[in-house]
Amino acid sequence: MFELSAKPIGLDLAQTAKIVRRALDDAMIASGGSLPVWSVLISVKSRQFGHQRQLAESVGVQGATLTHHLNAMEADGLLTRRRDPANRRKHLVELTPSGEALFLRLRETAIAFDRQLRAGIGQDELELVRAVFTRLRANVAGENAEAREDAEARL
Amino acid sequence: MFELSAKPIGLDLAQTAKIVRRALDDAMIASGGSLPVWSVLISVKSRQFGHQRQLAESVGVQGATLTHHLNAMEADGLLTRRRDPANRRKHLVELTPSGEALFLRLRETAIAFDRQLRAGIGQDELELVRAVFTRLRANVAGENAEAREDAEARL
DNA sequence: ATCTAACAATTAGATATCTATTAATTGATC
DNA sequence: GATCAATTAATAGATATCTAATTGTTAGAT
Structure with a gap:
């Protein structure tokens, strides 16, 4: 939308x-x-x-x-x-x-x-979810670094 | 542990x-x-x-x-x-x-x-994670109902 | 030995959230 | 028409969290 x-x-x-x-x-x-x-x-x-x-x-x-x-x-x-x-x-x-x-x-x-x-959630499903969680955290860690650079650039 | x-x-x-x-x-x-x-x-x-x-x-x-x-x-x-x-x-x-x-x-x-x-996260993986999220929410909805009954029982 | 930088915890002040209560308005019933 | 219940938003007071500043302590440099 x-x-x-x-x-x-x-x-x-x-x-x-x-x-x-x-x-x-x-x-x-x-x-x-x-x-x-x-x-x-x-x-x-x-x-x-x-x-x-x-x-x-x-x-x-x-x-x-x-x-x-x-x-x-x-x-x-x-x-x-x-x-x-x-x-x-x-x-x-x-x-x-x-x-x-x-x-x-x-x-x-x-x-x-x-x-x-x-x-009702299988062990394999849980493992996959944990792996995705790890990836999500890594992805925003990069995002954070960029935001920090942006903030510093404005000083 | x-x-x-x-x-x-x-x-x-x-x-x-x-x-x-x-x-x-x-x-x-x-x-x-x-x-x-x-x-x-x-x-x-x-x-x-x-x-x-x-x-x-x-x-x-x-x-x-x-x-x-x-x-x-x-x-x-x-x-x-x-x-x-x-x-x-x-x-x-x-x-x-x-x-x-x-x-x-x-x-x-x-x-x-x-x-x-x-x-870096595939569409199929995201779908599975969403499905697990749905299940997690459903699982605690039941948990909630029990806790509420417990609380009421103590009145 | 003194001075300064670093460290550990606390305090102060802010934001986001919640539940419970209050105020205003509406609608329904007698 | 008056009254009472339901509805909507606002307010009051509480908890959990954060960042920034402060206090006390330690360690290192001169």
Whole structure:
């Protein structure tokens, strides 16, 4: 209609991701957490003694966003932060027993959600989708570089 | 490791969507708009004389979020809102010449972005990915219904 | 030893989104 | 015709995210 493909793949991707993310968030809330809380919990568990910089990357948010969630989770008694004695710029993040318990509960929810999510989709199809995802990310990485050059050119 | 598949498809979906969305937003900003602005512009153009309720659905946000963007875009002189004489509860949203001009500019950006995004991906692969997206949405729709029942059961 | 650059986390301020509530209008029923 | 329910948009208040600036700490250079 506007010379755009009937439905740009980026639009389909965004809408699907929004629906799925929302559903997972709902499920996590019903289990006493939230999607960001689950992301932080699994990242902390996956790399014991991780510092916040690594942690933020693992969660997939900026450092400031992580600080925000850690504040809330520390206030809720899910984790503790203390200075790394070896390098006092760094904070060591560790789960409390309460945090461990919530991790276990949310893990069940995540497993059930993932099972439901991939129902009726073959392993080969999933592999192909993952490959396309990889290509999509690579394609916009190039796009980004161009946009950055454009922006710099205007300075 | 935690009995979750190496990388849940939902996680891959979310991360890819975030990267692509961000890249498109950057491109739109470089062209003098933003992703939400582009979404509103194309939705308004697609359904001339649309009311806000339909418009919000088309954009994929809640009514309150649309109001927020319309306020900003009206302040920027991109569109006008006026009462529908036939039903004064409804507002008619229309683009100004400035809004039309921005639409044309951002359309170029969107077309270029979509071309870049799907580079090196075959039509058959895209079809399969779309089919998987449809299945993912259907799968979480069921999940949602269950969560809702759970929530109600607890009241 | 001091000074400067780099690094880690936090804070401040902005945007985008949501749900719940309110205000205005319409239509239907008594 | 008055009242009550439904509809539409706006507002209020919350959460999640970002970038930019700030604070404290470390390491390297002179």
